[in-house]
Amino acid sequence: MEKHEYEWVKQTRQILLDQCKHLNENELTKEFGFGFLSIRDSLVHVAGCYHAWLGSFVLSKTASPLLTKEAINNMQIDDIQQYFQQADIYVDSVFEQFNDKFDEIIEKELSWKEGSGPIRKTPHQLLIHSITHEFHHKGQIVAMLRLLGYTPKNTDILGLHEKEFAKQ
Template sequence: MLSLFKYNWQVREDWFTWCESLPEGEFHKERVGGMKSLRETLTHIIDCELLWLNSFMDEKIVFEKRHSLTLLSEIKDYSTFVQTYTESLIEQLPSDYENQIIEIQRRDGTILEFTQKKILAHMITHEIHHIGQLSVWAREMQRKPVSSDLIIRNFE
């Protein structure tokens, strides 16, 4: 599991670097689809990682500056903060994590049950989904997107 998170984090870092070359307006510009902007999509990816990470925790992890993120550097700091906790969680998973159930209460009060393994798999694929959206927007801007080719990356 950790190797796939490392893959995602490496691709995310590459997107951060890619965004550094953009005019600030392009980073914030509202677009069609996804979370409406590069900034919002990158923030959303990290938000969801933290949301699901917190489903494992008795005491919730909070990034105090979350509601004031506008600069790429601030989003990068948020990413590093969440990544540290996620990596620690994965390294401490019980050997039977694929059978450990976590209950999630929906807004309507219903309870859903998922294994820790399924939640981690969802966290991984959620980011991959949004990376695809960033790639579409990059092409719309006539720019080459970050390569997300897993086979050629060294992330172990």
């Protein structure tokens, strides 16, 4: 994976976040019977994956990367946007610090899960996991938007316009 390819991930995420900015509080927090129940909780969960695997495990930036339920309950869409922006900083740092050792194994215990035992993963695996995890939950969020009566915008990388690809 190249750094410029992650820009495509950010562009498609922004399409979804921009659409979610138009939701009212009840729509953002309405619980469904799948995913992380609500759009808000799903978005926070997605960003939290980057914080945990890249920010905490790979970069050792924080011992406790996951937010409390109380903190999540107080988040608005702008707070979620900032949470993703911090995740993007972690991604940039992984590209910079592990450029020549992207596929070298890191072995350590999870700081957020006591007694996890040693985990052996590469920065490359954890970046790809975080991205595929995001797209998995993005599909669930799109389904939630449909259930709320919205027609979601295309959030697939191939849905980006050619001019957006040309920015790379």
